[in-house]
Amino acid sequence: MSPAVILGLExxxxxxxxxxxxxxxxxxGRLSLAGLFADKTRNQPVSPERVQLLISTIAVSARxxxxxxxxxxxxxxxxxxxxVVFGASSGVYMSVKAAKMWLLKTI
Amino acid sequence: xxxxxxxxxxxVCLFMGLLCATLLWFIWTDKIDLSKVxxxxxxxxxxxxxxxxxxxxxxxxxxxMMVETNHVFPAIPDGILTLLGISASTxxxxxxxxxxxxxxxxxPEERAAVRNSAQQMSNTGAAVAADASNVVSSGADPSPANTxx
Numbered sequence: 001m002s003p004a005v006i007l008g009l010e011x012x013x014x015x016x017x018x019x020x021x022x023x024x025x026x027x028x029g030r031l032s033l034a035g036l037f038a039d040k041t042r043n044q045p046v047s048p049e050r051v052q053l054l055i056s057t058i059a060v061s062a063r064x065x066x067x068x069x070x071x072x073x074x075x076x077x078x079x080x081x082x083x084v085v086f087g088a089s090s091g092v093y094m095s096v097k098a099a100k101m102w103l104l105k106t107i
Numbered sequence: 108x109x110x111x112x113x114x115x116x117x118x119v120c121l122f123m124g125l126l127c128a129t130l131l132w133f134i135w136t137d138k139i140d141l142s143k144v145x146x147x148x149x150x151x152x153x154x155x156x157x158x159x160x161x162x163x164x165x166x167x168x169x170x171x172m173m174v175e176t177n178h179v180f181p182a183i184p185d186g187i188l189t190l191l192g193i194s195a196s197t198x199x200x201x202x203x204x205x206x207x208x209x210x211x212x213x214x215p216e217e218r219a220a221v222r223n224s225a226q227q228m229s230n231t232g233a234a235v236a237a238d239a240s241n242v243v244s245s246g247a248d249p250s251p252a253n254t255x256x
Contacts (some may be wrong), residue, residue, distance in 0.1 A: 003116030007123060008175050014127035015168060021134055021139075030142055035151030048114040050154045053199035055199075057158045060190065061165045068169035073177055076169060086190065098204050106216070 036044040039100070049096040147205060148212040155194075155201040162194045 025031035037054075039047035060082060067076035078086075133139040145160070148151040166187060173181045206212055 003120050006120045010124045010127055017131055030159040032150045053154055057161055061161050064165050064169055068172050075173055075184055077184045078190050080249050083189055090193050094200050101204050101208050
């Protein structure tokens with residue numbers, strides 16, 4: 001077995017075990033995800049801007065991984081439209097967060 | 108030359124294998140503590156941290172798959188770099204916004220404890236100052252016994 005094959009297997013195993021460790025710890029609560037969607041300033045359990053940011057993140061990530069796994073010879077690209085959508089999503093999240101903090105200051 | 112190359116190749120394999128195993132062992136035994144990797148300073152999970160973690164893993168895994176398939180390190184497109192830049196900027200700006208207020212860096216329990224301590228001291232009539240790190244102090248005792256000269 002050549003060194004390149006062994007290295008490939010090692011990295012594959014490492015990434016799989018690392019991902020499994022993250023998943024296991026998230027499921028068992030040792031990697032805390034409590035309050036991930038919560039609006040802490042208003043004590044509400046779900047905040048829409050957080051949900052939309054996670055959805056856009058997962059959508060873009062899934063497309064990149066899917067393109068890479070498809071056996072392409074070039075690194076996956078992200079179109080300008082996707083970048084605009086993702087930038088807008090991040091902008092909305094930050095704007096709402098800043099606005100909530102600013103309102104908290106003025107109250 | 109060929110023998111030397113083979114020995115070096117297996118040496119690299121051994122080193123990387125031991126490195127990966129050590130890292131995983133340290134993570135499993137909590138010598139590398141990942142319990143707060145997604146947490147903000149106030150204890151709750153951070154969506155911007157999770158986003159940055161997802162994109163970092165996605166780009167790393169994609170790079171690994173490309174290199175394994177083609178045996179060539181691929182050029183990273185500008186779009187991917189922009190995406191990582193947006194994600195990192197979101198994290199940095201979010202952190203700045205959080206740290207602009209005590210509510211972003213202290214837990215509700217810590218703030219309640221400070222309020223309770225301040226209320227208790229206020230009930231005694233002392234001048235009270237409290238901050239988010241639960242440090243409560245009162246003004247100097249104005250009684251004549253403590254005044255020199």
